[in-house]
Amino acid sequence: MGKVKPGPLARRPDNSAFKQQRLPAWSPMLTANTVLPFFYFMALICMLLGVWLLLTVQSTEELKLDYTEAGTCNLCFEKRKNVSNAAQPCICTAVFNIKKAFKGDVFFYYGLINFHQNLRRYMDSRDDAQMVGRKNNLKSPSSYCMPFDKNKNGVPIAPCGAVANSIFNDSFTLSYMASSGSVHVPLLRKGISWYTDKNIKYRNPSTENMTLPQVFEGTAPPLYWQKPVYDLDPLDKNNNGFINDDLIVWMREAAFPNFKKLYGVLHRANKPFVNGLPAGNYSVEISYNFPVQYFRGRKEVVLTTLTWFGGQNHFLPIAYLVTSCLIQLIAILLTVFWFKFGKNGQNMEE
Numbered sequence: 001m002g003k004v005k006p007g008p009l010a011r012r013p014d015n016s017a018f019k020q021q022r023l024p025a026w027s028p029m030l031t032a033n034t035v036l037p038f039f040y041f042m043a044l045i046c047m048l049l050g051v052w053l054l055l056t057v058q059s060t061e062e063l064k065l066d067y068t069e070a071g072t073c074n075l076c077f078e079k080r081k082n083v084s085n086a087a088q089p090c091i092c093t094a095v096f097n098i099k100k101a102f103k104g105d106v107f108f109y110y111g112l113i114n115f116h117q118n119l120r121r122y123m124d125s126r127d128d129a130q131m132v133g134r135k136n137n138l139k140s141p142s143s144y145c146m147p148f149d150k151n152k153n154g155v156p157i158a159p160c161g162a163v164a165n166s167i168f169n170d171s172f173t174l175s176y177m178a179s180s181g182s183v184h185v186p187l188l189r190k191g192i193s194w195y196t197d198k199n200i201k202y203r204n205p206s207t208e209n210m211t212l213p214q215v216f217e218g219t220a221p222p223l224y225w226q227k228p229v230y231d232l233d234p235l236d237k238n239n240n241g242f243i244n245d246d247l248i249v250w251m252r253e254a255a256f257p258n259f260k261k262l263y264g265v266l267h268r269a270n271k272p273f274v275n276g277l278p279a280g281n282y283s284v285e286i287s288y289n290f291p292v293q294y295f296r297g298r299k300e301v302v303l304t305t306l307t308w309f310g311g312q313n314h315f316l317p318i319a320y321l322v323t324s325c326l327i328q329l330i331a332i333l334l335t336v337f338w339f340k341f342g343k344n345g346q347n348m349e350e
Contacts, residue, residue, distance in 0.1 A: 032338045039334065044324075080292075095283045098281075099279060115292075123163070141158075170289050212240055232244040
């Protein structure tokens with residue numbers, strides 16, 4: 001290689017099309033003949049998408065029942081105001097009517113209003129290493145869980161943290177008031193969590209020929225739990241510990257203060273629920289445990305059918321329709337200006 005010559009031209013780029021920016025380029029000429037059809041086309045596309053999604057959303061059925069103080073639940077609501085009554089059971093019943101049959105799969109959700117699961121310190125108050133089944137973290141919870149890492153006797157809590165401590169613990173029994181009498185509505189309570197959560201993110205500690213209660217020996221349940229984590233589902237031993245579906249669903253924090261979480265899916269094996277939920281009167285018996293008055297919240301149950309788009313969410317269809325209207329308005333204004341001033345702008349001076 002030759003020595004680079006000093007001087008003002010020493011750092012000059014090579015005389016190539018790329019470095020001297022002489023590559024061929026295409027610069028579109030934005031005229032009314034090209035811009036206006038594009039605006040009208042986009043307005044039409046957004047309108048068609050909005051109408052399509054709106055019809056899809058309206059094809060679903062949804063019923064919300066605020067049971068905070070509904071029916072006989074007002075007695076339980078007053079009872080839960082006193083912390084000393086937290087361990088005392090309270091059963092209430094709420095009645096509602098379904099005017100139009102819910103066809104197909106029906107999903108049963110519980111909902112909370114004004115419960116901020118998206119608070120940063122609340123979301124951090126957990127030990128993911130403990131929930132994945134690491135035995136070292138089982139007896140030595142992360143400092144992120146404080147003050148819910150140990151009980152008053154210094155025994156480590158499993159699962160630790162504010163998220164697990166505040167788990168929603170109301171339970172529901174749905175009944176259909178048929179002409180022949182009350183019929184229990186069966187709900188599938190397993191398989192309601194995400195596959196990745198159930199099989200990857202949450203795992204029980206290795207048992208090594210021990211029972212699950214023996215593995216959790218030396219730990220304590222969260223402060224406000226009525227059962228230990230290894231006995232959450234006495235009817236199914238495979239649905240206990242950190243892989244309990246209700247626990248997994250709750251541990252996936254909601255992004256907004258008003259949210260709903262899946263509780264069960266209608267089991268359509270037997271009549272009269274083969275085709276879904278028939279129209280008629282229903283009652284839901286509630287084991288009322290979760291207090292809401294401390295954060296001025298409300299509780300509800302939600303029955304809904306789903307489509308490929310999800311449940312009844314009108315935001316995206318309305319957003320498409322509003323966008324279509326705005327684009328159409330802009331297109332009309334541009335068209336008016338184009339006709340007024342002419343294609344070549346010869347009327348601008350006037």
